[in-house]
Amino acid sequence: MHDQHDRLTARWQALPVRTAIPALRAALHEHGTAVLVAPPGTGKTTLVPLALAGEAGPASPRRSRVLVVEPRRPAVRAAARRMAWMLGEQVGRRVGFAVRGEHRPGSSVEVVTTGVLLRRLQRDPELAGVDAVLLDECHERHLDADTALAFLLDVRAALRPDLRLVAASATAEAEPWARLLGGPVVTAAAELHPVEVVWAPPPRPLPPPHGMRVAAQLLEHVAATIRRALAERDGDLLCFLPGVGEIARVAALLEDLAPQAELLTLHGRATARDQEAVLAGGTRRRVVLATAVAESSLTVPGVRIVVDSGLAREPRTDHARGLGALTTVRVSKAAAEQRAGRAGRQGPGVVYRCWSAAEHRRLPDRPRPEIELADLTAFALQIACWGDPDATGLALPDPPPRAALQAARAALQAIGALDADGRVTDRGRRMVHAGVHPRLARALLDGAPLVGRRGAAEAVALLSEPPPAWAGDDLADLLRAARTGRRDAAYTDRWRRETRRLLRVLTGPGEDTGGADGQECGDAGTDETALGTVVALAFPERVAKARGAGRYVMASGTGAELAAGSHLENARWLAIAVADRPPAAASARIRLAAAIDAEVAAVAAAPLLTETEEVAWRDGDVRARRIRRLGAIELAAVPLADPDPAQVAEALAEGLRREGLSLLNWTPQAVALRERLAFCRRALGDPWPDVGDAAVLEEVAKRLHGLRRRADLAGVDLSAVLRDMLPWECAARLEEMAPERITVPSGSRIRIDYRGEQPVLAVKLQELFGWRQAPRLAGGRVPLVVHLLSPAGRPAAVTGDLASFWREGYRAVRAELRGRYPRHPWPEDPATAEPTRHAKPRR
Numbered sequence: 001m002h003d004q005h006d007r008l009t010a011r012w013q014a015l016p017v018r019t020a021i022p023a024l025r026a027a028l029h030e031h032g033t034a035v036l037v038a039p040p041g042t043g044k045t046t047l048v049p050l051a052l053a054g055e056a057g058p059a060s061p062r063r064s065r066v067l068v069v070e071p072r073r074p075a076v077r078a079a080a081r082r083m084a085w086m087l088g089e090q091v092g093r094r095v096g097f098a099v100r101g102e103h104r105p106g107s108s109v110e111v112v113t114t115g116v117l118l119r120r121l122q123r124d125p126e127l128a129g130v131d132a133v134l135l136d137e138c139h140e141r142h143l144d145a146d147t148a149l150a151f152l153l154d155v156r157a158a159l160r161p162d163l164r165l166v167a168a169s170a171t172a173e174a175e176p177w178a179r180l181l182g183g184p185v186v187t188a189a190a191e192l193h194p195v196e197v198v199w200a201p202p203p204r205p206l207p208p209p210h211g212m213r214v215a216a217q218l219l220e221h222v223a224a225t226i227r228r229a230l231a232e233r234d235g236d237l238l239c240f241l242p243g244v245g246e247i248a249r250v251a252a253l254l255e256d257l258a259p260q261a262e263l264l265t266l267h268g269r270a271t272a273r274d275q276e277a278v279l280a281g282g283t284r285r286r287v288v289l290a291t292a293v294a295e296s297s298l299t300v301p302g303v304r305i306v307v308d309s310g311l312a313r314e315p316r317t318d319h320a321r322g323l324g325a326l327t328t329v330r331v332s333k334a335a336a337e338q339r340a341g342r343a344g345r346q347g348p349g350v351v352y353r354c355w356s357a358a359e360h361r362r363l364p365d366r367p368r369p370e371i372e373l374a375d376l377t378a379f380a381l382q383i384a385c386w387g388d389p390d391a392t393g394l395a396l397p398d399p400p401p402r403a404a405l406q407a408a409r410a411a412l413q414a415i416g417a418l419d420a421d422g423r424v425t426d427r428g429r430r431m432v433h434a435g436v437h438p439r440l441a442r443a444l445l446d447g448a449p450l451v452g453r454r455g456a457a458e459a460v461a462l463l464s465e466p467p468p469a470w471a472g473d474d475l476a477d478l479l480r481a482a483r484t485g486r487r488d489a490a491y492t493d494r495w496r497r498e499t500r501r502l503l504r505v506l507t508g509p510g511e512d513t514g515g516a517d518g519q520e521c522g523d524a525g526t527d528e529t530a531l532g533t534v535v536a537l538a539f540p541e542r543v544a545k546a547r548g549a550g551r552y553v554m555a556s557g558t559g560a561e562l563a564a565g566s567h568l569e570n571a572r573w574l575a576i577a578v579a580d581r582p583p584a585a586a587s588a589r590i591r592l593a594a595a596i597d598a599e600v601a602a603v604a605a606a607p608l609l610t611e612t613e614e615v616a617w618r619d620g621d622v623r624a625r626r627i628r629r630l631g632a633i634e635l636a637a638v639p640l641a642d643p644d645p646a647q648v649a650e651a652l653a654e655g656l657r658r659e660g661l662s663l664l665n666w667t668p669q670a671v672a673l674r675e676r677l678a679f680c681r682r683a684l685g686d687p688w689p690d691v692g693d694a695a696v697l698e699e700v701a702k703r704l705h706g707l708r709r710r711a712d713l714a715g716v717d718l719s720a721v722l723r724d725m726l727p728w729e730c731a732a733r734l735e736e737m738a739p740e741r742i743t744v745p746s747g748s749r750i751r752i753d754y755r756g757e758q759p760v761l762a763v764k765l766q767e768l769f770g771w772r773q774a775p776r777l778a779g780g781r782v783p784l785v786v787h788l789l790s791p792a793g794r795p796a797a798v799t800g801d802l803a804s805f806w807r808e809g810y811r812a813v814r815a816e817l818r819g820r821y822p823r824h825p826w827p828e829d830p831a832t833a834e835p836t837r838h839a840k841p842r843r
Contacts, residue, residue: 015043020188033183041345050305053108064131065682101497105619114144139169141369150394193344201356209328223253235304242311279315306351315374332537334366383425443538451530457502459534535575536604542576555631558588571595616646617655649704670718675754676738683778745835762787771834
């Protein structure tokens with residue numbers, strides 16, 4: 001016992017945070033709340049909970065039970081193991097942990113995820129038996145963490161004023177948290193060694209990340225930078241990458257490093273054994289490829305080199321997937337500093353940043369809080385169950401965006417989790433206790449009566465986490481792999497634990513502890529149809545029907561395509577679990593789906609079934625049908641014998657809008673009248689009417705009632721339509737302002753052409769002898785342009801000034817044409833000659 005005490009004391013003394021513990025205890029004694037600022041690696045997650053529980057440190061107070069809340073599952077397990085090691089014992093005695101599907105009780109300290117804490121608060125708002133809660137890494141601004149803090153402050157104010165709260169942060173920006181908690185800031189000093197910054201941008205510009213996709217060239221550059229850093233510096237290397245897929249690709253590029261360094265990975269889906277290998281240190285030089293989980297939640301010993309890809313993942317509401325999803329973004333300056341600091345924990349270090357100093361200056365100062373970006377459906381259900389559906393009474397660091405919250409509430413009402421007034425239903429309470437997204441909770445509850453409890457639990461367990469990197473697009477194949485465990489024993493183990501937990505959710509209430517229940521997920525249970533049923537219940541808008549080889553249309557109306565060679569390509573119907581849209585693609589790409597039939601589609605997506613009468617312009621004519629649809633998917637249609645005349649008229653108007661006024665019968669008289677009116681509008685303005693396509697269509701639409709089909713449009717009298725558009729005072733002056741014909745000196749009445757910008761009179765030259773000037777139109781505002789024609793009717797000259805033409809231009813025309821047309825008069829003085837429309841008689 002004495003040796004154990006000495007060992008604990010030595011471990012205590014090695015952690016810089018020890019100096020801040022007396023001040024923290026005093027702050028909690030006086031205020032009940034405090035903000036603890038301690039850089040990564042100082043021991044805030046390891047030592048502070050033990051000290052608050054009375055298990056470590058000099059002059060320990062009375063024993064207390066402490067709950068430590070971490071944002072990520074790897075951090076939960078790592079913190080519990082580290083604290084147990086501090087005490088010289090295994091996890092499960094004084095220190096325990098709980099994550100979704102797994103629980104090891106601890107008598108003094110328990111480490112949990114924010115999701116587990118939220119479910120406990122919903123069941124037991126008083127947190128009976130808990131004396132203090134430490135919310136770790138609150139600076140990361142995860143939505144669940146912000147929600148848990150707001151709930152805990154509510155509990156302190158209304159139920160448990162004795163409950164002590166500590167918000168722990170790795171950054172110095174603590175004042176907003178202090179104002180929120182109403183307690184002081186306690187800072188732990190730490191020896192920070194200098195970290196040299198090496199700017200290592202790619203040799204040429206690369207395309208930015210899009211969605212979950214990262215340019216292969218960037219990952220190749222990261223791998224090359226790791227090789228460079230290993231050659232230039234000593235010590236272990238920690239490389240930050242945005243996700244598991246990128247870690248796998250960079251690891252493949254570094255396979256040949258094995259003789260000189262041990263290659264390890266650290267991410268949220270890493271097994272407990274893999275995490276232990278990273279966090280325990282080693283005797284060989286190590287290269288650790290990690291996600292943001294290593295920024296602050298976990299300390300990786302021995303690191304003197306950091307290589308930073310400069311990318312991070314942030315939540316977004318992904319409407320194509322239907323759940324909150326992650327997207328790849330540039331890292332913030334604050335996160336970049338956190339990452340760089342990992343190289344300076346044990347001595348001087350270096351960070352290789354895979355971007356330029358100029359790019360760094362353009363980075364955002366800090367990441368945006370998740371509440372501004374994420375799908376709020378689960379959050380909306382949490383606060384409704386808490387009794388504050390608008391979140392107006394919660395002490396949140398940032399309020400939720402109102403539009404996003406309203407959309408989330410509408411989605412919850414659609415699945416029966418909230419009533420019409422926004423209050424949580426009994427069904428909604430069951431959903432929140434399920435511990436999965438409300439969509440999946442709905443599929444679990446509604447799927448159990450249709451496919452059996454085990455079938456529903458197995459399917460939802462598959463859907464509750466992203467599929468493994470080796471998975472194809474066939475969900476049934478993934479289920480078979482999970483059942484056998486031959487492909488990935490660790491994945492099978494997680495899936496089986498989650499299935500057992502979900503079975504307990506279905507069989508009755510109880511603590512979400514995740515312990516074994518003696519049931520294994522054998523081969524009986526979910527078949528392909530049952531699996532598809534559950535997927536369709538979770539994502540009814542992504543039930544899809546085939547419309548060609550490998551091509552589908554979803555109930556949402558979005559097109560979707562399978563990858564070439566997919567096992568699913570012959571399926572008539574699919575229930576799509578995961579889909580994304582590549583850049584500039586017209587259709588979504590199906591990532592994970594299950595084959596179903598039309599009957600399953602109709603049952604699982606029943607709220608989307610509609611039967612409507614549709615009268616629309618389709619395929620060049622009016623189509624009147626009674627249609628049965630599943631969302632945007634047409635299931636059946638029969639003709640309507642007696643459609644609503646008003647709807648038919650609107651369909652005809654839509655046809656005219658789409659295909660143009662050429663569908664109408666434009667007689668020469670109607671065309672000429674329209675041209676005259678258009679001229680008056682240009683020349684005189686209001687009140688002369690606009691006779692453009694839109695205006696004419698609006699007037700024609702008033703005359704479509706009673707018509708049935710495209711052919712009937714030919715009966716519309718367009719001349720009457722145009723005259724009805726004329727105000728009475730304009731109708732009386734139309735012939736004066738824009739006469740249809742002009743009488744020329746020969747006595748002929750010649751039609752005026754109004755098609756161009758200026759009106760044109762085309763007439764044979766001999767008919768205008770003696771006419772010194774053509775009349776002006778539009779009340780004298782616009783000259784009439786005269787096209788003088790030869791006896792054969794071909795243009796001989798164009799003029800707007802006849803008098804000038806007779807004086808100057810006629811002589812040249814006469815010389816050119818009189819030999820060609822000798823039977824027509826060509827007088828030397830046309831101003832005094834007799835006009836004629838006839839040739840000289842033959843001799």
